[in-house]
Amino acid sequence: MYLSRKYLQYLFFLIVFSSTIFKAGNSNPLIQIFFIFFLVLFLLCLNSKNLVAELKRNYRVHKYFFCIFIIFLFYVGFQIIPFPIEWMKNVAPANYELYNSLAMERNVGSISIDPSNTYFQLLNYLNFFIIFSLFPILFNRKEDVLKFLFFVSLIGFAHAFFATAWMLIGNPSTFFIEKLHYLNSSTGTFINRSNFCIFLLLCGFSGLYYILMHHQKEDLNLNLIEWLTGPTIYVRFFILFITIGVITTLGRSGNFSYLLMLLLLYIYSFFIFRKFFNSLSNIIFLILIIDVSIVGFMFGGAQLIERYSIFNDFTESPTEIILYRRIEFIKFGIEQFKNFIIFGYGAGGFEQIFKIFFITQGGLYINHVHNDFIEFAGEFGVIGLFILTFLFVTYLINIVTNIKGRLLTKNHLILFLILVIVLSVDGLVDFSLHIPAIGNILSSILAVGFTNFYFENQKQ
Secondary structure, eight states: OOOOHHHHHHHHHHHHHHHHHSGGGOSHHHHHHHHHHHHHHHHHHTTOHHHHHHHHHHHHHTHHHHHHHHHHHHHHHHTTSOEEGGGHHHHOHHHHHHHHHTTOSSSEEOSSSSHHHHHHHHHHHHHHHHHHHHHHHHSOSHHHHHHHHHHHHHHHHHHHHHHHHHHHTTOOOOSSOOOSSOTTSOOTTOSOHHHHHHHHHHHHHHHHHHHHHHOOGGGTTOOHHHHHHSTTHHHHHHHHHHHHHHHTTOOHHHHHHHHHHHHHHHHHHHHHHSSSSOHHHHHHHHHHHHHHHHHHHHHOGGGHHHHTOTTOOOOSOGGGGGGGGHHHHHHHHHHHHHHTTTTOSOTTOHHHHHHHHOOOSTTOOOSSOSOHHHHHHHHHHHHHHHHHHHHHHHHHHHHHHHHHTTSSOHHHHHHHHHHHHHHHHHHTTOOGGGOHHHHHHHHHHHHGGGOOOOOTTOOO
16 A cells, blocks of 8 residues: 555654553553554555655665664564573573572573563564654655654643643543552653653653744844744644643652753753844743742742752652662662673563562562663663664764755754753653653654755754
């Protein structure tokens, strides 16, 4: 079946949006379902000769990035291959000792402690590979990229509106969402408020990115009426609701990350427009006013500064006593990284590691470290970390190459770096980068750097 580029874009939107509805795709069955959807989209794109030619060009131009990505996928696949346990004695001694201590009847085991979870994580990373492959060919014009950024800000608005409204009536449980710890916070269809907050942060970033792409240097003299009635008015409206959604999550680390993003973007806008008040900073100031007003109303002025303390995300609620032990979990994650330092304990394997090695009272249970970097280190070991680091460096090299080839401007590299910095700060205390829907949107935003289009109104 042949579909035009426009309908394939809409199908891409539908898949990404659907992944944000059901627990942010954060379960093994959902990962498999959305992998099938992305795979079908990929096959549909192969039906068009024009798209196939562009796909080949994308692979050719960014060949080193995709080659390293494929090596990473093979590495994750290697983690689930069964080997004789005796073979692990020297290369993976922690696995060898674990399998022997469990007195396993079979004499084979894999590098991954939880091969089933690793398999589904492999499907998740294949989704990211497909996104980097297809996004530059489906959104190959400035108008297409603007359409995508508008779409992301729109779904952020929809989620924020629904989550805030749902919070006001008490966050009722449904057959697929149970609000165990966050009955008084806006989380919508997300289970964890921190993850929901970072999802909204990505949506807000997309909206601000959209505004920046619309208003170039010749728009410095916009008056108030033009600012309120211009083509970005809807996105500004979306961003305001997204901000309310971020605030009502009541997550300090997420609010801190959102505030950090706004401040970095404001500094960036000053250097771009050479004015304190410009098309981008105006909406940022309005967001900050709303943020401070709502937080001040909800918590009182004396708690405003405390509200944005990234390491103070604790409450006295018995249902959230687990938050007091984050440092303990992080230390445990570091210890397990040291134990499985070469190959790691397998993607998605922390849950099983926690059950086996973390001695606890009262049935305490977590499935993530609450630190993305330590969890990635434990999952992939030194070898996997080297591959991921090399992959990111290659991505940056490709972006710089596109800038030199006048396919992008330096502005976009700076925006990507701002986003990475903010997510890295949040990753120190949370695990949002392990959530599939967040990974889908983040991959799509970063894939903008691989698009082959010119920005006529900007100079290098």
